[in-house]
Amino acid sequence: MENGETRFTDGSSYVLNSNRHAGYAVTASQEECQYLRGEFQGPACGRDGPYTPxxxxxxxxxxxxxxxxxxxxxxxxxxxxxxxxxxxxxxxxxxxxxxxxxxxxxxxxxxxxxxxQVPHAFKPTRDDHGWFINPIGPNPWWTVLAALVPALLCTILIFMDQQISAVIVNRKEHKLKKGCGYHLDLFVVAVMLGVCSVMGLPWFVAATVLSITHVNSLKVESDCSAPGEQPKLLGIREQRVTGLLIFVLMGCSVFFTSVLKxxxxxxxxxxxxxxxxxxxxxxxxxxxxxxxxxxxxxxxxxx
Structure with a gap:
């Protein structure tokens, strides 16, 4: 047991050695505790005993x-x-x-x-504010000026993350035909950043790993190839159905908390x-x- 404590009725206590009791089952520890006339206390003491092997x-x-x-x-x-x-x-x-x-x-x-860990109700994470948050709040006025420097650094970071992800996804090896919407993507990210900030939600930024995985799942490869030869990439299935369904299912996940837990x-x-x-x-x-x-x-x- 680790961080577990046996407390006696007279106020004295001692901590059980984890190595010594590593091989004990829960029932053995319970019997020892009862024999010593104590009770288990501490973060390692579960509901059914102090040790879960x-x-x-x-x-x-x-x-x-x-x-x-x-x-x-x-x-x-x-x-x-x-x-x-x-x-x-x-x-x-x-x-x-x-x-x-x-x-x-x-x-x-x-x-x-x-x-x-999933919430049990559809409500803001913190109970001390509603759906919308005052940007300044109880802070003094000079915090607005002090926040300019970290805000500039965050802007550069988000811009680089967005552009790097777009370059990786739209590289010529993928043989995309519809072109790159760099400006539109960056505009949508900027709008969502403002909305998420006002509502106290996590920032909406480019997910590099998920974007690359999404593109890889839409690859079209040749069916016919010589024995031992790797299939050739013919292109990417360019559509908006999977992206739309991904975010719809993410929104519906708030109703699946009883299963996700x-x-x-x-x-x-x-x-x-x-x-x-x-x-x-x-x-x-x-x-x-x-x-x-x-x-x-x-x-x-x-x-």
């Missing part, structure tokens, strides 16, 4: 299993088993299927893990790791780093 170990298993299963299901499209439609469907919904499988596995095992945090961390690793695919800097450990005869014939 295998929580960290099970978190590690779920974390790496989520990453491995997401990667496996995403590559299932190139498998030789099942019809093409089945393989494509499994690959497209790889992350969703992984989350469902891991949540069911966690439910079957029954070890209490930290779950996703069952998702363990290690599963979400595994999904985040998968998203970060999968976004490295196709990045020239990462591809150049891999050349250090690649023999010259195996290096790709690129410029």
């Amino acid at each position: 295998d929580v960290f170990f099970w978190c590690c298993i779920l974390f790496f299993a989520t990453f491995a299963l997401s990667s496996f299901l995403k590559k299932f499209k190139t498998s030789r088993y099942f019809p093409t439609r089945v393989r494509s469907t499994v690959s497209d919904f790889a992350v969703f299927l992984t989350i469902v499988i891991m949540v069911l596995l966690d439910f079957v095992v029954g070890i209490p893990l930290p779950k996703l 069952f998702i363990p945090m290690p599963v979400l961390y595994g999904v985040f790791l998968y998203m970060g690793v999968s976004s490295l695919r196709g990045i020239q800097f990462f591809d150049r780093l891999k050349l250090f450990w690649m023999p010259a005869k195996h290096q790709p014939d690129f410029i």
Whole structure:
């Protein structure tokens, strides 16, 4: 047990050694506490006892299993088993299927893990203000002038983040046909920043990893290729349906809080790791780093 304390009826207390009691089950610790005529107090003392075994170990298993299963299901499209439609469907919904499988596995095992914290009501996060916040509030007038410098730094950061993400998404390797809406994108971001600031919401900025993942999921590759040859990129399915549905589902997620609270945090961390690793695919800097450990005869014939 860690940070757990046994307190006696006469006021004295002692802290149980975590190494000494690492192998004890909850029932053994409860019996020892009752034998010493004490009661458990401290952050490590749960509702059913002071010690829950295998929580960290099970978190590690779920974390790496989520990453491995997401990667496996995403590559299932190139498998030789099942019809093409089945393989494509499994690959497209790889992350969703992984989350469902891991949540069911966690439910079957029954070890209490930290779950996703979701609000129980649709209301502002803090109770001391409403939906709209006074920009100045109770602060003195000179804080407006003092905020100019950090505001300028935030403007530069958001501008660079937006433009870098746009350049990565719209690079010529993706063979986009509709052109780049840099000015329109930046204008929408600027308007949403003002709205989010007035309402006290998180800032609406470019999500580089999600944008790259979205583009990769819309790639159209050649069906016919020689044995051992990688399929060639034909282009990107340019449309607005997936982007619209993504934000509609994000808005509808406020009504799914009763379901989202069952998702363990290690599963979400595994999904985040998968998203970060999968976004490295196709990045020239990462591809150049891999050349250090690649023999010259195996290096790709690129410029």
